[in-house]
Amino acid sequence: MIKAKPKPLEEIIDNVKDFNKLLIAGCDGCVTVCEAGGLKEVKILAAALRLYFTQAGKQVQVDETSLTRQCEKEYLAQLSDRMDGYDAAVSLACGVGAQYLAEMYNHKIVFPGVDTCFMGVNEERGLYSERCQACGRCILAETGGICPIARCSKRMLNGPCGGSDKGKCEINPDIPCAWELIYERLKTLGQLDRFERPVEPKDWSTSRDGGPRKIVREDLRI
């Protein structure tokens, strides 16, 4: 899932301090799971903003809501009769949701309330790590189910490099060497012969190198 972390409160306050009617909009999807932008975080941010404005002697309306998903028009449409009543909104959804909210209500100012970080897993509560970079052409079948694009610091296709030390990456001893993990996994699977076939250069045009991407699925379109 998409992982995000809350933006510093002072940054949000700085963005919204000159508005009189604010909507704090959370998302019940990915950002709820990583506890950065769900209804609970909306309530905390709204309470903090109300305390800030009251102590500053300002009368500002701060309302709270959370949508099932901010990356879908149908759910964003639930705000259509309310948005006119606000000067600005703070979206606690990921960058995708915040942009779609701004796109749908383009006469309103939308501020991001979280920093969207990566696609990753919940290792444990409060500990998330990256697993996928959405390169557009998955090679997990070749690498024992461990992605060298997301997990190797150099995105090497034929690793490990000389910076691998006792199974750790040279950039940080807390980061496991992806290629060491791949080697161990292929050994477990009895597929070490894959190391004898060099991986061909990757076509990066399906990644960000090809510009903003779009999926068109004719079989699904109505």
Place this chain on the structure above:
Amino acid sequence: MRLQYPPTVRIIEVPCTGKVDIIHLLQAFEYGADGVIVVGCMEGDCHYQKGNLYAKTRVKRAKEILDKVGLGGERVAMFNLSSGMGGRFAEIVKEMTNKILELGPSPARGAAVKAKAVRAAGEATT
């Protein structure tokens, strides 16, 4: 024990301090509290293993938020007491009351009432 402590404190019982969330602490200030103390069991003695440790991290985060919104993080504090430490509880209430008296009323007092009035005014004009 018939211990005396100031009537300034309003006690809200929870099954475990692990139930206390940041939102509860912030809402207490919205609804007019000038200070909040969270009193949990001794560290290592939680019946639910880690409830008081969760509360500790939430109180820490609430302090950071209160600092940033201009109320001051010293208005919220956590103490760890056992059920046999009634005397210390009375002392803590006295200490906290004196501390809050020194700090003065919360500058965000009545935030909830004001928010309600602002919303009602907004609805009347639309």
